[in-house]
Amino acid sequence: MTLLEWQDQFGSDGACEKYLFHQRWPDGFVCPQCQNTACWTVQRSARTAPLYECTACHHQVSVTAGTLFHRTKVSLRVWFMAIFLVAVDKEGKSVLALSRELGLRYDTAWLLHHKIQQAMKDRNARYQLGGLLELDDAYFGGVSHGPGKRGRGTDQDPVIVGVSLDHQGHPRHIFMDAVADLTRETVLEVLDRRVEHQGVWRSDGASVYAASARAHKADHEVTLSKDPNAPVVFH
Numbered sequence: 001m002t003l004l005e006w007q008d009q010f011g012s013d014g015a016c017e018k019y020l021f022h023q024r025w026p027d028g029f030v031c032p033q034c035q036n037t038a039c040w041t042v043q044r045s046a047r048t049a050p051l052y053e054c055t056a057c058h059h060q061v062s063v064t065a066g067t068l069f070h071r072t073k074v075s076l077r078v079w080f081m082a083i084f085l086v087a088v089d090k091e092g093k094s095v096l097a098l099s100r101e102l103g104l105r106y107d108t109a110w111l112l113h114h115k116i117q118q119a120m121k122d123r124n125a126r127y128q129l130g131g132l133l134e135l136d137d138a139y140f141g142g143v144s145h146g147p148g149k150r151g152r153g154t155d156q157d158p159v160i161v162g163v164s165l166d167h168q169g170h171p172r173h174i175f176m177d178a179v180a181d182l183t184r185e186t187v188l189e190v191l192d193r194r195v196e197h198q199g200v201w202r203s204d205g206a207s208v209y210a211a212s213a214r215a216h217k218a219d220h221e222v223t224l225s226k227d228p229n230a231p232v233v234f235h
C-alpha cells in the first residue's frame, strides 16, 4: 500500500472514525450495556469523534474507547498517518522524522511513536486474521505490479499487507509486516503467525500466495485489477 492510497482511505478524521466504527461493530452498532442495536450520535465538538448513545439505555460509547486513540488530543487523521509511517518503515521511522513530517511537537511524536509500536506488538499477540483476507505486498514508495516485477530494480524492502474483511466487505483488521524478501519461506512464516488456516484468501495471483494458501488449506481467489494503480487492499 502506498502513502497515497493510505491517504485516499484515511484522509479525513471522518474516514478514520468510520473505519474504527466498523472494526468495533462489523455488523452495526450494538450497545455494550443492553445489546440494543439502535443509537444516535452525539457530536461533542468538531475536533473530537462523536459518541454513540444507545436509544434504549442511553449508555454512551466512543469508537476510540479502549483503543490507542483513547482520549487523544491528536486528530485521527494524524494518528493514522503516523501508523503508516511507523508501521511500514522496517527500521522504524525515527521520532524526529515523525515530528518533522507530521508537524508535531517532539514529545507528541514520541508518544505516538511509542504507542503505535506497543499496539503493533499487542496486535501480534491478540489478533489472528480470519475469514476473508486480502493479501498484497507493497514497497515503501510504490506498489509492486505482477510477480515478475516484485522488488526488482529497487533496494526497498517489501511489506506484506493483509486486511481481513467482514461479510459486508469492510476492513476489520490490518497487518503490515516488512520482510527481507518475498520467497515462499518468508511469506509462509509471516502468514503462519498472522492468519488463521481456514478461510478465503484473495490476492493478485502471485504464485507465492497461491502456494501459501494451499499450505494453509485456504481457498484462494485471484483478483485482477485492470487499473494497475487501483488500490488493491481496500474496496
Ligand SMILES: [Zn+2]
Pocket: 031, 032, 033, 034, 035, 036, 054, 055, 056, 057, 058, 059
Ligand atoms: Zn443500551
